[in-house]
Amino acid sequence: MNEEKEKEFEPVIVGFFCNWCTSAAADMAGTARLHYPPSIRPIRVMCSSTVDPVYLIRALQEGADATILGGCHPGDCHYINGNYKARRRVAIVKTVLKSLGFDDERILLEWISGSEGPKFARVMNEYTELIKKKGPSDFKYIDSLGGD
Amino acid sequence: MYNDKLRDFIKSAFEKKLIEAVMAPAPTKDSYTYALITRKEDVDKLTPIAPVMQWNGADMLRRITRLKKSGRKLLAILRPCETRTFKELVKFNQINPDNITILSYDCPGTVHAREFKNEKISEEELIEKMKKNEISEKVRDSCNVCEYPTPIKGVGDIGFGIIGVEEPVFFSLSDNGKEFLKNMGIEEGERDDTKWIEIHRNNREKWLKEERIKGGTKGIEDFLSSCLNCHNCKDACPICFCKECFFEDHSVFDYESDKYFRWADEKSGIRLPTDKTLFHLGRLIHMGTSCIGCGLCQQACPMDIPLYRLFGIVGNDLQKLFDYKPGVNDDIPPVMDFREEELQDFEGLPEEGD
Numbered sequence: 001m002n003e004e005k006e007k008e009f010e011p012v013i014v015g016f017f018c019n020w021c022t023s024a025a026a027d028m029a030g031t032a033r034l035h036y037p038p039s040i041r042p043i044r045v046m047c048s049s050t051v052d053p054v055y056l057i058r059a060l061q062e063g064a065d066a067t068i069l070g071g072c073h074p075g076d077c078h079y080i081n082g083n084y085k086a087r088r089r090v091a092i093v094k095t096v097l098k099s100l101g102f103d104d105e106r107i108l109l110e111w112i113s114g115s116e117g118p119k120f121a122r123v124m125n126e127y128t129e130l131i132k133k134k135g136p137s138d139f140k141y142i143d144s145l146g147g148d
Numbered sequence: 149m150y151n152d153k154l155r156d157f158i159k160s161a162f163e164k165k166l167i168e169a170v171m172a173p174a175p176t177k178d179s180y181t182y183a184l185i186t187r188k189e190d191v192d193k194l195t196p197i198a199p200v201m202q203w204n205g206a207d208m209l210r211r212i213t214r215l216k217k218s219g220r221k222l223l224a225i226l227r228p229c230e231t232r233t234f235k236e237l238v239k240f241n242q243i244n245p246d247n248i249t250i251l252s253y254d255c256p257g258t259v260h261a262r263e264f265k266n267e268k269i270s271e272e273e274l275i276e277k278m279k280k281n282e283i284s285e286k287v288r289d290s291c292n293v294c295e296y297p298t299p300i301k302g303v304g305d306i307g308f309g310i311i312g313v314e315e316p317v318f319f320s321l322s323d324n325g326k327e328f329l330k331n332m333g334i335e336e337g338e339r340d341d342t343k344w345i346e347i348h349r350n351n352r353e354k355w356l357k358e359e360r361i362k363g364g365t366k367g368i369e370d371f372l373s374s375c376l377n378c379h380n381c382k383d384a385c386p387i388c389f390c391k392e393c394f395f396e397d398h399s400v401f402d403y404e405s406d407k408y409f410r411w412a413d414e415k416s417g418i419r420l421p422t423d424k425t426l427f428h429l430g431r432l433i434h435m436g437t438s439c440i441g442c443g444l445c446q447q448a449c450p451m452d453i454p455l456y457r458l459f460g461i462v463g464n465d466l467q468k469l470f471d472y473k474p475g476v477n478d479d480i481p482p483v484m485d486f487r488e489e490e491l492q493d494f495e496g497l498p499e500e501g502d
Binding site for chain 2: 018036053054057058062063068074081084087088089090091092093094095096098099100101102103105108109110111123126128130138139140141142144145147
């Protein structure tokens, strides 16, 4: 089992997807039979702004190699301005991580509307490729004995 | 001498019926506490300028005004950092500023409360050094690198100037303060504090460059390795005012034992209690944009972890991102605001070749 793991690194990516757009895009990508990697673990949330940044780093600490926050395009928020707030929160958490010497690219904020099934599949593919290239995250070793 | 001057000021304000209560530090056996007094006879118990800052005075004002505005005309004597905290907490609707007049002064810095307990030092000694534009080597790290060691126009009401003048002067910081001084019959004075600010800013520049915590997981774990998970830093922090904390009641992050065993499998062992480092990172994310720089997190740490290096420097990065200075003007805190066109760098996949 371990040997297999070493052969090909299959990242775990937790996605927090807005109910009104990115989740619908995921459904659309599925019904259109577009291929996207099984590394994504989607969680449906009512708005990108309901995701406190602590949940993003919590996912990374519990073992995810990356997290995606998917929201509506600017101006299209179902709750008028939730995505702008989400953007500020992501900017804050990314700045904290970068400031302490972590890889801030392991958190991704992406705007994917309900009609953008192909974009959803493309982003998931490209991001998985990127994380595969980066290798496993060492943020999961926060509060553990592992790591270097 | 300076405390006598301020006590006289308070007494005369009581006599002129401009105030009905005062909040200021008062000495205790081994330290200083904040005290609320309502009678002129009690004024002599106060030490308006204390060498120790055991709590943040703005946090004390929050405690007494969070349910209802101050019922009496209250004069609060706060350090410049506490005055900025006051302003920040007003923005967060945690303090009702009605009926409160703030007097702030040129701050010589404060000594760590535990060091003071072992070795007493008088405020006069710190002030004498300040008058020579020297920062005492006994003051706390955060005082040494303070960005605003003197009262700022528009923050608080009355300033008490000590630097560069033989006799201390009063000056107004707001319209309310101007009115107050006029009613007191005090002529407004001037003094030059640029040198005092400059030495602090130079220290700060150097500190920001040299004391940063680097190295990702290893860096932060090493830095926090002796942390007791007591959460004193959170309790001492005036910006951490939430009644319910993510990390206090663990119901948010409560799991069945199987999960812990699985994590132990995957991470070659987990540390218990769990989430010790995550707590600090979570706190940074929540309050970093509004970190005033009072340094009380560091003073509250029983293990002497230089926490201000973490919260101060990362906080500085966050505040630079939003071009925000907590407590110095009327800008809305970044976590309460947004723009439609901003922060595009944080969206989408990184560009190829980055």
